[in-house]
Amino acid sequence: MPSLLIRRPDDFHVHLRQGAACSEYARDAARAGWARVLVMPNTVPPVIDANGLKNYQRAIETAAPGLKPLMTFQILPSHTEEDIRQLKQAGAIAGKLYPDGSTTNAETGIRDLKAIYPVLQAMQQHGLVLCIHGEDPAAPLMEREARFLKHLKSLQTAFPDLKIVLEHVSSQKGVQAVLESSPRVAATITLHHLLFTSDDLAGGLLHPHLFCKPILKSPSDRKAIQEVVLSGNPKFFFGSDSAPHPREHKEGPQCKAGIYTMPVSLPLLAQFFEERGALNIMEAFVSQFGSNFYGLPLNSGTIKLEKEPFTVSKLYHNTVPLMAGERLPWRLASS
Numbered sequence: 001m002p003s004l005l006i007r008r009p010d011d012f013h014v015h016l017r018q019g020a021a022c023s024e025y026a027r028d029a030a031r032a033g034w035a036r037v038l039v040m041p042n043t044v045p046p047v048i049d050a051n052g053l054k055n056y057q058r059a060i061e062t063a064a065p066g067l068k069p070l071m072t073f074q075i076l077p078s079h080t081e082e083d084i085r086q087l088k089q090a091g092a093i094a095g096k097l098y099p100d101g102s103t104t105n106a107e108t109g110i111r112d113l114k115a116i117y118p119v120l121q122a123m124q125q126h127g128l129v130l131c132i133h134g135e136d137p138a139a140p141l142m143e144r145e146a147r148f149l150k151h152l153k154s155l156q157t158a159f160p161d162l163k164i165v166l167e168h169v170s171s172q173k174g175v176q177a178v179l180e181s182s183p184r185v186a187a188t189i190t191l192h193h194l195l196f197t198s199d200d201l202a203g204g205l206l207h208p209h210l211f212c213k214p215i216l217k218s219p220s221d222r223k224a225i226q227e228v229v230l231s232g233n234p235k236f237f238f239g240s241d242s243a244p245h246p247r248e249h250k251e252g253p254q255c256k257a258g259i260y261t262m263p264v265s266l267p268l269l270a271q272f273f274e275e276r277g278a279l280n281i282m283e284a285f286v287s288q289f290g291s292n293f294y295g296l297p298l299n300s301g302t303i304k305l306e307k308e309p310f311t312v313s314k315l316y317h318n319t320v321p322l323m324a325g326e327r328l329p330w331r332l333a334s335s
Contacts, residue, residue, distance in 0.1 A: 008035035013239030023063035188239025237290035
């Protein structure tokens with residue numbers, strides 16, 4: 001196909017960082033074709049209250065007027081029912097659960113899930129979605145997602161009316177757990193877990209720009225993720241977990257976790273689906289399933305992707321993107 005026309009898409013998991021960098025990354029998201037992005041709250045300090053959420057939302061909207069930020073807050077045991085009510089009123093659609101130390105800026109994360117049960121009860125009452133970084137930081141690196149899945153089961157039992165998203169599912173066991181869960185449980189899938197494995201990360205030389213959490217896993221894990229996406233199951237939708245870091249934080253003596261995929265997500269997804277004869281599935285994956293799960297209206301308007309090669313820039317604002325310097329067969333058409 002020389003081109004592909006799809007409804008304007010949503011990315012249900014992005015990191016836009018803070019300050020001047022936030023403005024740049026927000027504009028990148030708008031230029032990359034996204035209509036709405038679900039913005040993660042693990043800034044410094046984290047987004048935890050209504051004022052902080054509104055200020056963050058305002059900064060994003062000012063930087064990129066064509067982009068609609070969907071807002072989240074970081075869950076703390078100290079949150080009260082009134083806090084949750086105010087966050088919902090301020091525009092939050094989800095709360096994010098970070099196990100303590102599980103990822104970037106998660107040092108104030110949760111150690112005991114029971115401690116936040118009153119918060120989750122309030123979220124269930126006010127119709128907010130629970131987004132989970134589903135890893136147990138105490139487990140061996142490659143087993144962290146699998147070790148967390150028992151908590152996913154207990155949360156469904158305790159809060160049957162709470163919508164839950166297992167973010168950036170990265171393993172065969174994670175996929176199976178979501179498939180076996182109630183219709184109120186879904187998962188986001190990233191570009192990097194869809195395309196790459198631990199061999200791409202460290203099978204030869206170490207590739208710091210493929211280091212992320214959850215870490216890339218085995219070919220069988222990738223196969224399970226690819227198969228469930230290609231099946232068109234609506235419980236699985238796109239969330240890039242695009243997580244930019246300055247180049248010196250990725251290529252220095254200690255490499256931070258995160259992959260900057262925002263500029264190339266749609267072209268690489270088009271390539272993935274085309275190579276498997278499944279371009280007809282892409283629109284639902286990026287433009288329908290997530291909106292339906294979150295109870296949001298579908299976006300109006302369309303974007304066009306063209307089968308026209310382009311070379312990915314080596315740097316965006318001192319951040320190295322995925323596939324930097326590589327030539328890709330699809331691009332977003334100029335408006």
